[in-house]
Amino acid sequence: MTRILEILARLIAFPTVTNGPNLALIDWVEGFLRDAGFAVTRVPSRDGMKAGLLARIGEGPGGVLLSAHTDVVPVDGQDWTLDPFALTRRGERLHGRGTTDMKGFIACVLALAETLRAPARPVMIALSWDEEIGCKGIPEMIDRVIPVLGRPDLCVVGEPTLMRPAIGHKGKASYRATCTGEAGHSAMAPHYRNALHGAAALILSLRDEQARLLREGAQDPMQDPPCSTVHAGVMRGGVALNIVPDSAEVLFEIRHLASEPPGAILSRIALPEGVTVAETGSYPGLETDPATIAPLLSVLPDPTPCKIAYGTEAGFFAALGIPTVVCGPGTMADGHQPDESIAESELALCATVLRRLTAP
Template sequence: MNSKDILDHLIGFPTISAESNLDLIGWVERYLRDLGFSLWRIEDPTGKKAGLFARIGPDLPDGIMLSAHSDVVPVSGQDWSYEPFRLRESGGRLYGRGTADMKGFLASMLRAAAAASKARLKEPLKLVVSYDEEVGCKGIAEMMPVLVPLMERPRLCIVGEPTSMQIATGHKGKASYRATCTGEAGHSAMGPRYRNALHLGADFIGALRPLQMDLSASGAQDTGYGVPYSTVHAGRMAGGTALNIIPDLCHIDYEIRHLAADPLASLEARLEEAADWIGDVTIEKTGAYPGLEVAPGSTEVQFLRALLPAPKLTKVGFGTEAGHFHSAGISTLVCGPGNMDQGHKADEFIEISELEACDRMMDHLVEELAG
């Protein structure tokens, strides 16, 4: 099958992060097993989702690894012109949920697997398919204890998030948190006698803002990013039951996206100090993934450059699973077809020319592995 045919199958699996991906994983397993790959299924703690590790070629620790996530964001509340889980071609584009983010790369990766199965490889080709990337890279974090000994030491891992086939050498790390503000319930007519949890929450959000101002004015700067400094963002505040009841509980969900030069621990400490000063505010970390920072002149970048016609180096504003691989000691870059401007919205699409460009890169990669 060509990449378009494979993508047609992949889009047909509605692998929204809140749902199971086992049907897709089963299909990919059968496809790769028929090609002669060795396979390891890695289930999540619930047994309702799974990731895969696969390899083919000589029993050596190096080789090249390709990585893609299987989950997609929801389509509810979006005004689609087409059925989101049925691939549609129009005007040189392929439409469907996940075409850009990132089943297009997964399709090209599986096409490359077929080519590798017919080649006399001198180095192995290794593949990773994960779950729950769209909810803070949760799946790959759960998979890593099993993956680390299986992956061994590939000389490069390519994470195929959409970069318009440019080479992304970095992205910020991210951590998410929930601040819980505890007040006292009471009648609003006696408001001053009680501790209002929403007021505590407002004070905590007030502490986020000067931190952001300091980061933008005097924090580390990296002009490779559209926003060149670390960011702090409150995305959700919830509390209270009725206007005439003093709220006794307030939750604030917030995040920190940080440059490598801004240690996360120091940013966390500043907000912990603010919580202590306000009082009755506790902070829980709800998720995190590491950033990525690769030197532009590294051998990994030069290797990937040679597989592409005239790639530019870039950095991406969104997070990826690359940080987890890089933190495990595996040289990792981000490069894939499509553009994130088309992801996460109605009528998501990928240009057919982008998919073809990825296929050409994969062809060169298989040739490299065959020596």
């Protein structure tokens, strides 16, 4: 635990807030893994402001891939009572931005890495960026995973699950609807097409589709809610009360079961006159057969599969045909919060599971 906490303190000290650079952390981890005997490949982002890492140690086929993102959510506007970028102990809990989501897992992985001089099976590590804003980084890395690392038998994405094996979560697609109308004086409003009316009609269509999904859409009782969901989060338009607005926009999302493609849901949503829709981001869902992740289940104190409400990068690895599971220390209820923290016992459990998983 002493070494895990030393590493975690270094990781927390890098303020890798999403949309900012992460290169200082990547430089440090790259040197750390090279010193530990790993072959390391850096994957720069297209804008050059960030990078990910793919690392491997060990010979032969198969092996296990341990995956994490390096970015953390902002601290602005949160009421922190301690330095978010310094590791602080309070009793049995360790505080700092990213302790739970998900630098605690990375610290466990790096502490393990120092001990793996000649593993019986390959051990691989993938670190990404910008996961917190819709898995923006991993699509720039995913096509290099197998060419660089080989094909692992198992991928463990270490998002916080209290070390329960999460075999599924919904995917997400986000959209911007652009609504066009005709500007005119409000005294003559019936003579013009009001862009806000189109936006309102679209939102009603979204509501109708959500009701249909609840009533007759695909259902998964392990999910809450058990069906795919449609949500309108932002509507804006108009410049003055006495002007008929000629433009408006609606931002909405579809969080879909892995078995229900978002395109099928979108195709049922009626688009009013003057409304067009463009996708602004997406990540796939996850649906894993527990039989394919037996090596992990065999070393967990509680191998009962579960599913999680939030999205992860796991679906990208599963799409490569790699058996993939989400399993990491801590709980998401403690992430994204002021004074974010993780129990030391959770890190200890994670370290034990990783050691058993990679043992000969």
